[in-house]
Amino acid sequence: MASIAHQPQIVPQPVTTTKPATGIWSWLTTIDHKRIGLMYGISAFFFLLLGGFEALLIRAQLAQPENDLISAQRYNELFTMHGTTMIFLALMPLTSGFFNYVMPLQIGARDVAFPRLNAFSLWVFIFGAIIINISWFFNEAPNQGWYGYAPLTGTAWSPGRNVDFWMIGIQVLGVASMAASFNFVVTIFNLRAPGMKMMRLPIFTWSTLIVSIMIIFAFPAITVALLLLSFDRYAGTGFYEVAAGGDPLLWQHLFWVFGHPEVYILILPAFGIISEIIPVFSRKPLFGYSVMVYATIAIAFLGFGVWAHHMFTVGLGPTANAVFAGATMLIGIPTGVKIFNWVGTMFRGSLRFTTAMLFAVGLVSQFVIGGLSGVMHAVVPVDAQQNDTYFIIAHFHYVLFGGTVFGLLAGIYFWGPKAFGKMFDERIGKWHFWLTFVGFNLTFFPMHFLGLAGMPRRYFTYAEDSGWGPWNAVVSFGALVLGFSFLVFLYNIYKMVRHGEPAGDDPWDAATLEWAISSPPPAYNFAVIPTVTHRDQLWWDKYGDEHGHAHVQNDDVPKTAEIQREANAAHPHVHLPNPSYFPLLAAAGLGTFALGMLFMNPAITIGLLHLPVLVIVGVALLIFSVYAWAFEPAG
Numbered sequence: 001m002a003s004i005a006h007q008p009q010i011v012p013q014p015v016t017t018t019k020p021a022t023g024i025w026s027w028l029t030t031i032d033h034k035r036i037g038l039m040y041g042i043s044a045f046f047f048l049l050l051g052g053f054e055a056l057l058i059r060a061q062l063a064q065p066e067n068d069l070i071s072a073q074r075y076n077e078l079f080t081m082h083g084t085t086m087i088f089l090a091l092m093p094l095t096s097g098f099f100n101y102v103m104p105l106q107i108g109a110r111d112v113a114f115p116r117l118n119a120f121s122l123w124v125f126i127f128g129a130i131i132i133n134i135s136w137f138f139n140e141a142p143n144q145g146w147y148g149y150a151p152l153t154g155t156a157w158s159p160g161r162n163v164d165f166w167m168i169g170i171q172v173l174g175v176a177s178m179a180a181s182f183n184f185v186v187t188i189f190n191l192r193a194p195g196m197k198m199m200r201l202p203i204f205t206w207s208t209l210i211v212s213i214m215i216i217f218a219f220p221a222i223t224v225a226l227l228l229l230s231f232d233r234y235a236g237t238g239f240y241e242v243a244a245g246g247d248p249l250l251w252q253h254l255f256w257v258f259g260h261p262e263v264y265i266l267i268l269p270a271f272g273i274i275s276e277i278i279p280v281f282s283r284k285p286l287f288g289y290s291v292m293v294y295a296t297i298a299i300a301f302l303g304f305g306v307w308a309h310h311m312f313t314v315g316l317g318p319t320a321n322a323v324f325a326g327a328t329m330l331i332g333i334p335t336g337v338k339i340f341n342w343v344g345t346m347f348r349g350s351l352r353f354t355t356a357m358l359f360a361v362g363l364v365s366q367f368v369i370g371g372l373s374g375v376m377h378a379v380v381p382v383d384a385q386q387n388d389t390y391f392i393i394a395h396f397h398y399v400l401f402g403g404t405v406f407g408l409l410a411g412i413y414f415w416g417p418k419a420f421g422k423m424f425d426e427r428i429g430k431w432h433f434w435l436t437f438v439g440f441n442l443t444f445f446p447m448h449f450l451g452l453a454g455m456p457r458r459y460f461t462y463a464e465d466s467g468w469g470p471w472n473a474v475v476s477f478g479a480l481v482l483g484f485s486f487l488v489f490l491y492n493i494y495k496m497v498r499h500g501e502p503a504g505d506d507p508w509d510a511a512t513l514e515w516a517i518s519s520p521p522p523a524y525n526f527a528v529i530p531t532v533t534h535r536d537q538l539w540w541d542k543y544g545d546e547h548g549h550a551h552v553q554n555d556d557v558p559k560t561a562e563i564q565r566e567a568n569a570a571h572p573h574v575h576l577p578n579p580s581y582f583p584l585l586a587a588a589g590l591g592t593f594a595l596g597m598l599f600m601n602p603a604i605t606i607g608l609l610h611l612p613v614l615v616i617v618g619v620a621l622l623i624f625s626v627y628a629w630a631f632e633p634a635g
């Protein structure tokens, strides 16, 4: 046997990584931010469709008065799951998909700071989503509304596991969001390419940074709220029980300290996406870039000081109401600045209405409607009329669908060609947009009238003589059109993937670094880490100014795209960290532990201690995989 001296040294072989690995195992063990981004996006899109289907069932029940298509109990489950799914399983992870895929490319990095932690956050999200949705199979879907007010969530009023599936599922999702947010913040501060100063960061990357910081500050509030609820439900404490000296309003304060920043966590990424798209299709840099950055920071900051506007009708008193009313109106200012700057960017621009641009401009127009009704809610006596009516439902769908979903769809049409290397069919894209635009307004605008006419939210039916029948029929028809628009979109995705025209590196003649590399990008992103000298670097490279106007060719400056192309042609040896399955295993451990809190038997009982087997297995798997992960050679 050869002696130790002759043991061949195991030297990590530089990886020739042009062609990413294939096969399901390569996806289960990937730590590549692009693949993780795609998996976030695809799974979240599935939940967007599921949430949309739940909404269609709601609208089928409400299409006519005194309908008995769906029982009251099932209806409670549908709107709770619809709201929870749309917010936590669709819009947030879709945003994470964009953060993951686009941000590292925009800052000129090869990946995020902690690739395995990134994979862990994805799998924890998947397990959280499974835990919430398997409740349907046990006929115990959450039924307490997406913000789960106490004391309804206590065991006295909700003795079944409906609330537990929601409570534990959201806790698990919180772990995924926190892990991802720390990763993005560290990445943006530490992995920027040389010369990528903070005020040269693309605005979408700024949104990623600010939203990640908001998540880090907001999620602990709901984590604590849910923890106290778990004690009330499992250990019989009374944090939210008046009889036990607790206070149900404690839940409302804790929930909305998280909940209102949450709505900005949902909308700011969409604002970031359209702030990338509008300049490219106006051929002008973003109007007031720095002011846009400061406005985003102002919204994020003020967003933590308005939570009690959700509680104007619980009796906090005139002083508190006045303060929160004022703070809420204040937030309208930085939001207005953004709308002004988007219009300023388009003003005298040479506009090109691609599908991405249509959805971006669609967002601006629809969000203004949602914003205006938001300012109306800030007036306490007006809110007393509108709270818990369909006016509120109209308001937040204009901001969350007209805002966030329009923005995310714009982002898919804009960066889809980069990720898949193929172009969408623009003609079908325009059909998709107009069906969405018409369907959306048919669905949600009449809800303002229904709300002002007194129709309450969360009621599974209404009386014939209420007079709400005709508008509800229009709303439900609109929801059908909206549903159909998603089918058109699905067809366009299929057509792009199967028959799309090759996209090339820079199909939109854009300004930021992700367009300097191939579509899809190589596993290592940049063959050479780019050097940044200007904001909108590629416009500077191509046109010698940052205005994207094709008037002069700047030949003496090495162009980022060319440098990448030449380096790629030389088949660079770029060292990348190894794939790993420990993040997946660790997430499975956490998921199994969480399931153990729902399925308490079989269990091992030691004295008073009742230890569910799933809890033991989950904790053991979690500890083992985190240990192995810590000592696994990164590559």
Ligand code: HEM
Pocket: 051, 052, 055, 056, 058, 059, 079, 080, 082, 083, 084, 086, 087, 091, 144, 145, 146, 147, 393, 397, 400, 401, 405, 443, 456, 457, 458, 459, 479, 482
């Ligand atoms: C796809 C089209 C959609 C339709 C037709 C729709 C329809 C509805 C309706 C009718 C309700 C009120 C149920 C009631 O109170 O009786 C509702 C509630 C809700 N929707 Fe949507 N929605 C859609 C998309 C979205 C999106 C994209 C979001 C994004 C976050 C969302 C979030 C919510 C929330 C949070 C609630 C409140 C649930 C609760 O009361 O607990 N919806 N939706």
Ligand SMILES: [Cu+2]
Pocket: 259, 260, 263, 306, 307, 309, 310
């Ligand atoms: Cu709010």
